[in-house]
Amino acid sequence: MQMRCYCVIHHGKPLELVERDVPEPKGTEVLLRVKAAGLCHSDLHIWEGYYDLGGGKKLSLADRGIKLPLTPSHEICGEVVALGPDAQAAAEALAAGTSAVVHPWIGCGECAACQRGEENICAKPQSLGVLRDGGFADYVIVPHPRYLVDLAGLDPVKAAPLACAGVTTYSAVKKFGTRIHEGPVVVIGAGGLGMMALEVLKAMGAHGAIVVDVDPAKREAALAAGALAAIDAREDDAVQQIVAATGGGARAVLDLVGATPTVKLALDSCARGGHVVIVGLMGGDLTLSLPIIPMRPLKIEGSYVGTLPELRELVTLMREGKMQPSPVSTRPLTEINEAFEALVQGKVVGRQVLVP
Incomplete structure (x- = not known):
């Protein structure tokens, strides 16, 4: 056959x-x-x-x-x-x-x-x-x-x-531990993984999600799915919008894009002690001022499926x-x-x- x-x-x-x-x-x-x-x-x-x-x-x-x-x-x-x-x-x-x-x-x-x-x-x-x-x-x-x-x-x-999409976002969100209950989780990328992440966060009893994406249709879809806010990553004040929406800076950022500008946005948006989990594989590179990582202090972690x-x-x-x-x-x-x-x-x- x-x-x-x-x-x-x-x-x-x-x-x-x-x-x-x-x-x-x-x-x-x-x-x-x-x-x-x-x-x-x-x-x-x-x-x-x-x-x-x-x-x-x-x-x-x-x-x-x-x-x-x-x-x-x-x-x-x-x-x-x-x-x-x-x-x-x-x-x-x-x-x-x-x-x-x-x-x-x-x-x-x-x-x-x-x-x-x-x-x-x-x-x-x-x-x-x-x-x-x-x-x-x-x-x-x-x-x-x-x-x-x-x-x-x-x-x-x-x-x-x-x-x-499901097990990848679930595994990544679990890495935040109790931070998902401390304030909104910032989710960068509202594609297949981003929409799944919203459902995972709800199922885990998270405080809520702030979604960031460049596509207005995807931002609207995220809001319809229950996101607390949807921010255009290309806006000049995107960092300030995220800081305001999270009450002083993000404690947890899930980057489902994994590109140079999105990781930079994630790090710039973090509160002191912020945790960034990078999932996306879109690519690029990043230059970091190393003293900033211990001084803030920041946690940067990868998560694979x-x-x-x-x-x-x-x-x-x-x-x-x-x-x-x-x-x-x-x-x-x-x-x-x-x-x-x-x-x-x-x-x-x-x-x-x-x-x-």
């Missing part, structure tokens, strides 16, 4: 349709029929073939071990079709027909990070849609049933973004009705290149989810 895969064959060129045999799961593998697959900004980096390091420097994805052709998408929901012989005996095995969201951030299982349960930062990752074929296909192979989280009635289209336990926690929050899905728009899988183009042009509010 044949299946469709939409693959990056050449960086920067349209994804191409490739017909392949439906794989047979071996060992602990599980075969899923894809029900929904989200499109993330990280998929754009894979398509482009590099990360911008600033100063004219680029990190080639080939240097990170990413090889073409590759089927992208790491935000995957699907239905269990078949299990390998060893998967059937695993305690985590889900029966055929079960709908599940996939934790795509798979590690080697042996290093210190994996032993801590942090496979997402493994030095030898095997992430689906990044280093192994992902969800822009009719079927996908998952290496072990433990990476499947039972949806138990949740809509696969609305749940797919939990695997990246999230762990399997965090994804399980997030699905539970949504299943119990404590967290609402962020906005999604659906397209048939055949419109994958149009979806990429819309994301490149910044025309997407929330998340685009492709449906085979």
